[in-house]
Each structure stands twice: as C-alpha cells, then as structure tokens.
Amino acid sequence: MQKKIYGLLAATLMSSALLSGCFNQQSAEPGWQADHSHLTKLSPMPKRIKLPPELTALQKTVIKSESKHMHYHGPRGLKWVALTFDDGPNDRYTKQILDILKQNGIRATFFVLGQQAKAHPNMLKRIYDEGHVIGSHTWRHPYLPSLSDQQLVQEMNRTNATVKQIIGKDLRLMRPPYGAVKGKIKRLEQMGYEMIQWDVDTLDWKKGRTAEDIVQMVKNHALPGSIILQHDAGGPRDATVASLPRIIKHLRQQGYEFVTIDQLLQVPAYK
DSSP, X not given: OHHXXXXXXXXXXXXXXXXXXXXXXXXXXXXXXXXXXXXXXXXXXXOBOXXXXXXXXXXXXXXXXXXXXXXXXXXXXXXXXXXXXXXXXXXXXXXXXXXXXXXXXXXXXEEEOHHHHHHOHHHHHHHHHTTOEEEEOOSSOOOGXXXXXXXXXXHHHHHHHHHHHHHSOOBOEEOOGGGOOTTTXXXXXXXXXXXXXXXXXXXXXXXXXXXXXXXXXXXXXXXXXXXXXXXXXXXXXXXXHHHHHHXXXXXXHTTOEEOOHHHHHTOOSBO
C-alpha cells in the first residue's frame, strides 16, 4: 500500500513539474458561493477524509508558486474530483458527454474555444443550462508565450464577448492551451482570471489512445482534489466518450464526489 501511495505522489509531482508550476489552494473570497443560481439543487458536500501519513506530509511541503491564481488541484483533504473538458463545444462529442453526465447526475467544467462557441451556440447554452461551469480556453488555441500582451488580451476578450452573448456571463476561469503561461501570468491576473491547470492528464488527445488507456490513467493518478483533463473536441474523441462512464463508475466506487472547478477551488466561476 505504501509503495502505491508513493507512486501516486511521484506521478502527481512530475506532472506539475513538467508544467513549470506548483500546487496552490486558495481560500474563498468573503461571502462567495458557487454560482449555480439557475439550478434547483446542489449535490451534497462530500465528507472530509483522513489522509495517510505520506499524503499528509506532501501537503505540508512548500513549493514556490508562480501565482496564487494558478491551480493544479484542489484540497487534498476532501474526496472531491473535478472532470474538465477542453476544446469544445462540439455538436457530436460534447452532446454525448453531456448525455453521460446528465444520466449520472454529474456537473463538470468545460474550457471552451471562442471560435467553437460561436460555431455551436446551442451546445454552449446547453452546457450552461444543465449546470456545468464554463471557462475560457482562448479563441483559437494559440501558444500564449508566443503572443504579445495585446494579442493575448484580444484572444481573451473576443472569447469572453462571444460566450457572454450566449449565456450572459463574464468568464473568470481560464485554461491556457498546452498549460503554457510563461510571461503571461501577470497580464492574466490583471484581467481577473483564475488559471486552471490539472494534475491528471488522461492523454486522450494522443493518437491511438483507447478507452482502456484513458481509464487506466485516472485509476493510476487520481487523488483527492484532482483536476482531470479530457477533451470534447479538437479531433476524434470516441475513446474519451467511451471511457467516461467507466471513469465515473470507478471514482464513485472509490468514494469520490464530482464537483465543478469553482466548487473545488472555492473561487467564483464568473465575474
């Protein structure tokens, strides 16, 4: 058991290190509550769990943070997990994913591309209407470090304006394409964004990945507070769709509750 725990911790640290970032847990702003006012009922809050000594020790490890607004995972002391999907919306795959989430009573977080939101406004509205949280993944998925600050602002503002026209909300959560934010953190902070990375990459974007491959990544690396990265567009996502029911079943059997990013991190989803 101890060997398994150390293996999981090593994989988590390696994932974060590759992203040139670190762990961050930010407390809620005064008076803040998750914005699901258009819904009727929230899922019950999961119970706090007792962590094994090895994981408790990891929580106490201090690693220099690039930003208090950069997040790789949520609190390790609660058995919460957040499913996230990038690159959509897409009428084919987003629809199938939403159907599965609805059947299982789960809310997820979708980091959308502005050009996709413009092309599929009805699907974007369905995401929001069914209680999922929407964040920005920029307009066209550029490598942010290669952009000027002016180009970055244009990417973010154009996406926000398009999404706001459809759901009436200004976005506060964003996921940088490729997880790359070097030289752009300060500007994104000035614009009021929370930068959402991940600690479990299912690698569903890789050619040849099977549903079994994706499920196994979650089984091997998910921890309390994990942010799981998947995709609902940007290429064939049949394996992602096929893996989702199995991921949900496995995590529930392990006692996890599914939450959206704003709930996990206790930060507002919208401005």
